[in-house]
Amino acid sequence: MIEVKGLTKHYGPTKAVEDLTFTVPPGQVTGFLGPNGAGKSTTMRMILGLDRPTSGTALIQGQTYHDLKNPLRTVGALLDAKWVHPNRSARAHLEWMAASNGIAKSRVDEVLRLVGLADVAGKNAGGFSLGMSQRLGLAGALLGDPPVLLFDEPVNGLDPEGILWIRRFMQRLASEGRTVLVSSHLLSEMAQTAEHLVVIGRGKLISDSTVQQFIDRSSESTVRVRSPQLDQLRSVLTSQGLTVREDGTALEGPALVVVGSTTDAIGQAAGSNGITLLELAAQRGSLEEAFMKLTGGDVQYHGEGVEEVMGGAL
Template sequence: MIELRRLTKHYGRVAAVSDLSFDVRPGVVTGFLGPNGSGKTTTMRMILGLDAPTRGTATIRGRRYADLPFPMREVGALLDARAAHPGRSVLDHLLCLARSNGIARSRVGEVLEFVGLQKIAGRRTGTLSLGMSQRLGIAAALLGDPAVLMFDEPVNGLDPEGIRWIRTLMRDLAAEGRTVLVSSHLMSEMALTADHLVVIGRGRLIADTGLEAFTRSTGHRTVLVRTPDADELAHRLRDAGASVRPGGRDALVVEGLEGADIGRIAMSHRVVLHELTPHRVSLEEAYLDLTRDSVEFGVLEGAGR
């Protein structure tokens, strides 16, 4: 398990991360979300000992990363897909990492085949596309067969097939009981991949909850109702405490009542329904609503028109 306790990082007078505490548990994919400049990458760098915290602690399985004797056997990480010597071959890059962590040479061949780079093992890393570099970074993260894995924006540069492969990989790793922490700006992918969400803004914790609970508790859920008796039904629903607005021809958008409640009210007043469709708040809608006041680099609506 990854444990953060009051983790804080200052750069001069700027607080990149402030008093951050949360756990990343095994067996689930934990999505790490936040606007640009929210402190996600800084947090991940502190977990890996690449940046020293101003105060607080970040431990992996109860120990600091720097205290792990063979870190790649316990923690695999991809923070920068281009973090490889451009003059080394794909094979030599992985062999260097393996040798420094006491990992067998045969394991290098296994991970190259797994990520689909075995045919270009002799190519220099500096000639790889971003997508290929991502696959190489994932191979390096998996090299030591670690129980803890961290990925920062792992789908950047990947084609649709590669994105689906990453999604399946994350879920398979978690299903094996591993601890998986993954940051991403693609809400559609997080909705399909993550089980749990940690959301930060301006370096502070905003949410630490399950995916379903996050979308249920944030934003407004509505129900689209179509009926030839829209005026009558709107009157009855408002009497029951709902907020009702027109939703087009013969349609109402209802907030404050569940679909089953609307159906019962319609039936009791003999109102015919043609459609009753709940609108569930998407992860993107919930995320944007929650982080609205934490955006560091926003844009003006209509700018440039």
């Protein structure tokens, strides 16, 4: 388990993290989200003892990182895939890590096989692609078979097959009862990987909930409906006080999007008025939509719209 309590980090007048409190329980993948500059990397560095908090605590299995004996046996982390010495082979790098924490050398070959690098174990890490470096970093995180794991952007540089592999791998680690905290900018991937989300903005906690709770609370759930009697259907639905708008994305023909209702209610309203329906589908909000709505005010840097940049040429 990871326990963050009142964690604060100031760099001079800059408040990178401010009174942050959350818990990462074992047995599930917890996504750690926030806009650029939100304080995610700083928080992870404080959890791992790489930065000293201005105030507050970050505990791993009830202890600070500095109090852990042979810390790789308790917590594994992948923060920077390219920190390995470029002239050191993958195997030599992991053997050095194992020796520093009293881990048997035989474990090195186990983790290399586990992450799919056994065939390149003797090659220098400097020649690795970013995806291969990510796998080597993952092997290092797993070296001590720790109960707690932290990953910062673990799918960077991976192809679709590699992304699917690491998603299932992290979920398997969590299913074994481990604590897994994952930071990523790929929101669609987080929606498929994580069960729980901790979302921060400008160093402060925005949300601590399940993925579905976060989406339901922060995005719009609607019903998409098509009918050859669309005008009549619109009139029936608006007379019931529902918000109805045109679906400009419909490729199959004119459609409506209904806010604040259910497929059952719309189906009954159509049936009782003799209206034929060609499509009736619930549409749930996405993690991207919910994330943008909740964190829009906490984005550190905003870009101009395309039309503004192109002088209206588009």
